[in-house]
Amino acid sequence: MREVVPPPGSERAKKFRSIIVRTMTTLIMLALFFLIMAGGTPFVVMLVLVCQALVYREVTALFELTAQSGGRPIEGKGAEKSEDRWSKTLNWYFFAVTNYFLYGESLIHYFKHVVFADAWLTPFATNHRFISFMLYMIGFVGFVSNLKRQYLRQQFGLFCWVHMTLFLIVVSSHFIVNNILEGLIWFWVPACLVICNDIFAYVWGMSFGRTPLIQLSPKKTVEGFVGAFFTTLVFAYILGTFSMRFNYMICPGHDLGVTAWDNVECEKNPVFIWRDLPIGEPLVTILSTWARRPVTSIPVAPFQFHSVVLACFASLVAPFGGFFASGFKRAFDIKDFGDSIPGHGGMTDRMDCQFLMGMFTYVYYSTLIRVNHVTPGSILQIIVSSLGPQEQLELYRELTSYLHGRGLLGSS
Amino acid sequence: MREVVPPPGSERAKKFRSIIVRTMTTLIMLALFFLIMAGGTPFVVMLVLVCQALVYREVTALFELTAQSGGRPIEGKGAEKSEDRWSKTLNWYFFAVTNYFLYGESLIHYFKHVVFADAWLTPFATNHRFISFMLYMIGFVGFVSNLKRQYLRQQFGLFCWVHMTLFLIVVSSHFIVNNILEGLIWFWVPACLVICNDIFAYVWGMSFGRTPLIQLSPKKTVEGFVGAFFTTLVFAYILGTFSMRFNYMICPGHDLGVTAWDNVECEKNPVFIWRDLPIGEPLVTILSTWARRPVTSIPVAPFQFHSVVLACFASLVAPFGGFFASGFKRAFDIKDFGDSIPGHGGMTDRMDCQFLMGMFTYVYYSTLIRVNHVTPGSILQIIVSSLGPQEQLELYRELTSYLHGRGLLGSS
Numbered sequence: 001m002r003e004v005v006p007p008p009g010s011e012r013a014k015k016f017r018s019i020i021v022r023t024m025t026t027l028i029m030l031a032l033f034f035l036i037m038a039g040g041t042p043f044v045v046m047l048v049l050v051c052q053a054l055v056y057r058e059v060t061a062l063f064e065l066t067a068q069s070g071g072r073p074i075e076g077k078g079a080e081k082s083e084d085r086w087s088k089t090l091n092w093y094f095f096a097v098t099n100y101f102l103y104g105e106s107l108i109h110y111f112k113h114v115v116f117a118d119a120w121l122t123p124f125a126t127n128h129r130f131i132s133f134m135l136y137m138i139g140f141v142g143f144v145s146n147l148k149r150q151y152l153r154q155q156f157g158l159f160c161w162v163h164m165t166l167f168l169i170v171v172s173s174h175f176i177v178n179n180i181l182e183g184l185i186w187f188w189v190p191a192c193l194v195i196c197n198d199i200f201a202y203v204w205g206m207s208f209g210r211t212p213l214i215q216l217s218p219k220k221t222v223e224g225f226v227g228a229f230f231t232t233l234v235f236a237y238i239l240g241t242f243s244m245r246f247n248y249m250i251c252p253g254h255d256l257g258v259t260a261w262d263n264v265e266c267e268k269n270p271v272f273i274w275r276d277l278p279i280g281e282p283l284v285t286i287l288s289t290w291a292r293r294p295v296t297s298i299p300v301a302p303f304q305f306h307s308v309v310l311a312c313f314a315s316l317v318a319p320f321g322g323f324f325a326s327g328f329k330r331a332f333d334i335k336d337f338g339d340s341i342p343g344h345g346g347m348t349d350r351m352d353c354q355f356l357m358g359m360f361t362y363v364y365y366s367t368l369i370r371v372n373h374v375t376p377g378s379i380l381q382i383i384v385s386s387l388g389p390q391e392q393l394e395l396y397r398e399l400t401s402y403l404h405g406r407g408l409l410g411s412s
Numbered sequence: 413m414r415e416v417v418p419p420p421g422s423e424r425a426k427k428f429r430s431i432i433v434r435t436m437t438t439l440i441m442l443a444l445f446f447l448i449m450a451g452g453t454p455f456v457v458m459l460v461l462v463c464q465a466l467v468y469r470e471v472t473a474l475f476e477l478t479a480q481s482g483g484r485p486i487e488g489k490g491a492e493k494s495e496d497r498w499s500k501t502l503n504w505y506f507f508a509v510t511n512y513f514l515y516g517e518s519l520i521h522y523f524k525h526v527v528f529a530d531a532w533l534t535p536f537a538t539n540h541r542f543i544s545f546m547l548y549m550i551g552f553v554g555f556v557s558n559l560k561r562q563y564l565r566q567q568f569g570l571f572c573w574v575h576m577t578l579f580l581i582v583v584s585s586h587f588i589v590n591n592i593l594e595g596l597i598w599f600w601v602p603a604c605l606v607i608c609n610d611i612f613a614y615v616w617g618m619s620f621g622r623t624p625l626i627q628l629s630p631k632k633t634v635e636g637f638v639g640a641f642f643t644t645l646v647f648a649y650i651l652g653t654f655s656m657r658f659n660y661m662i663c664p665g666h667d668l669g670v671t672a673w674d675n676v677e678c679e680k681n682p683v684f685i686w687r688d689l690p691i692g693e694p695l696v697t698i699l700s701t702w703a704r705r706p707v708t709s710i711p712v713a714p715f716q717f718h719s720v721v722l723a724c725f726a727s728l729v730a731p732f733g734g735f736f737a738s739g740f741k742r743a744f745d746i747k748d749f750g751d752s753i754p755g756h757g758g759m760t761d762r763m764d765c766q767f768l769m770g771m772f773t774y775v776y777y778s779t780l781i782r783v784n785h786v787t788p789g790s791i792l793q794i795i796v797s798s799l800g801p802q803e804q805l806e807l808y809r810e811l812t813s814y815l816h817g818r819g820l821l822g823s824s
Contacts, residue, residue, distance in 0.1 A: 147735075393821075
């Protein structure tokens with residue numbers, strides 16, 4: 001416990017100053033976030049990549065800390081140095097390979113028309129998994145051949161740590177990037193909900209917090225948790241209803257040059273389409289009186305509902321990502337993961353819940369919302385990626401004669 | 413180091429006895445393995461599941477060992493007990509969820525016709541990823557809410573350990589099961605190659621071994637490694653050529669009732685089809701003289717080549733799985749992972765290389781060998797059944813311009 005209790009007066013001043021600093025950086029971060037959001041898909045993807053790299057650095061740096069404090073006796077300063085450099089290289093090698101694999105998968109999936117049209121890229125795309133696996137195996141063999149008897153526990157510990165971090169951070173940010181490519185709204189709304197929940201847990205907790213929520217972090221209170229839950233639900237309804245107005249938000253990010261100031265058109269996912277929900281008696285009277293005209297139905301869009309579901313996850317489950325991080329910090333007796341954001345600590349301290357949220361959004365979206373519709377474009381992708389030139393020509397001739405037969409093509 | 417040096421005479425006797433015991437169990441295991449192979453796909457899948465569960469038990473049991481030896485002071489015997497029981501439950505819960513997720517994926521992929529025909533199963537199949545994710549989240553929330561200040565490091569260590577084990581063992585045995593379902597040969601040949609390599613590394617090492625291969629396990633020698641490599645290459649060629657004669661081996665395991673005594677028919681993957689390779693001059697004379705008839709070509713099947721590639725991996729890279737396990741055992745000062753197989757140690761000691769091999773086979777097979785039965789005919793069927801006339805014309809135009817762009821169509 002490094003906390004020192006200051007005299008009461010100064011404690012209050014300190015608390016006040018900490019609120020100011022934290023609020024200022026929050027506002028700056030929010031402004032930056034809006035700007036990046038408006039800049040278009042590539043900038044948002046870049047943001048996620050930078051965040052995950054920072055988090056990865058913070059978390060793996062932590063391992064060296066623990067190895068130094070609790071590790072085995074180390075023979076010779078030189079050996080330690082070279083060991084250190086090697087383990088850093090290995091960390092970043094695995095990081096690079098995992099990213100190569102995951103973002104390759106995304107690129108191949110979302111940009112088939114680009115990837116498979118380029119003769120130079122095609123072999124990388126078709127053998128992507130094999131290449132990634134062999135790259136990983138090189139790292140694995142490198143790790144095993146470099147095992148040193150006197151460092152075994154430390155080396156295996158690091159290996160385990162690196163894989164865990166890759167799993168928790170890199171895999172989930174990959175899902176976040178997929179969400180972005182499915183349409184900015186699938187990134188924007190979940191991210192805002194987590195931020196909203198975070199802010200209001202802090203606000204309600206500061207204002208009314210009495211009952212501690214979990215043993216691990218004394219600053220989290222039941223009042224904050226419950227208050228933030230309801231606030232986030234209301235916020236989700238408003239934010240969802242507002243955000244789905246913009247095509248920029250709901251169209252998939254297949255065109256990378258688009259910014260918030262461009263006009264985008266796309267076929268809307270049905271969850272964004274308004275429909276009239278007929279309402280029953282007491283409501284009819286109440287609403288008709290209030291609107292001063294007969295009201296028998298209200299306009300709703302399924303996305304409003306989905307937005308509220310996301311809010312439930314953001315305020316009931318995602319905070320456990322934060323508790324996980326808190327427990328982790330306490331296990332290693334540190335206060336923050338880093339000091340890159342004044343008043344907030346490290347990047348990890350702010351991102352912990354975002355990862356869980358991103359994963360949930362991806363799973364929720366891909367299972368329950370995504371429409372796999374067959375379009376001319378998707379069929380062309382299959383033709384280009386799965387058929388050889390001769391087969392493509394064969395299909396072309398078959399299609400030509402079929403369309404002729406149905407009278408859809410001129411007789412030329 | 414628990415090894416005690418016995419007097420020279422008894423050492424020899426002991427070495428001899430150890431060889432006998434090891435050889436006997438090896439033969440028994442091989443016989444059992446053949447029997448299970450002949451019993452059909454479901455038994456082979458069961459074998460893999462049992463092996464992975466045993467390995468998982470051995471590896472997670474190891475964690476308790478380390479926690480007891482190197483852990484923090486524990487307050488109260490009762491707390492320790494309940495903590496222990498809880499961590500065991502959590503281990504097996506994550507194991508169950510991972511298996512549910514992975515085998516669900518396989519079942520849905522390979523048995524679509526069964527899964528989607530059943531009204532009761534369909535919702536589980538369509539929402540499979542969502543259900544699995546929520547089950548995992550329950551475990552995660554359970555883990556976080558149960559974090560206890562005094563056990564933090566131990567709990568996070570276990571969490572990391574469990575995930576690592578799940579990743580290395582459960583995920584790779586899932587790939588092995590996929591191999592089995594693609595056709596028994598994709599399980600049989602790789603597994604035999606690893607066994608062959610294991611046995612001959614031991615035989616050559618015992619007979620001629622002088623130069624130690626790696627610092628970590630003194631029993632492994634360069635002579636064993638090199639000898640086993642060449643033996644495995646030859647063995648792969650023979651085994652591959654022999655195994656691909658049987659339809660039982662090469663047909664996908666979609667019909668679960670089939671055993672080795674049944675007659676199976678299926679469309680063969682092209683890699684199993686023999687073709688004539690024309691040969692050049694010196695070979696023509698040599699082979700013609702030897703066969704006493706004019707020989708200008710030799711019959712080859714691509715699978716012979718693939719089998720040799722698998723052998724290269726089995727003898728050059730897969731052993732690193734074994735070295736990894738050796739290093740691991742040494743890190744925790746244990747001789748074997750368990751004692752379930754007399755003369756061999758635990759299940760893990762025998763399976764270590766199989767996991768890597770199974771993963772490689774899956775990646776190699778799915779990238780380079782699997783035929784996605786996409787034909788011009790099947791695509792035309794999709795076009796006719798799923799697109800409207802306007803969309804068909806749009807596709808026709810896109811295809812025309814694509815083929816023009818690649819120079820496959822004349823300028824007309």
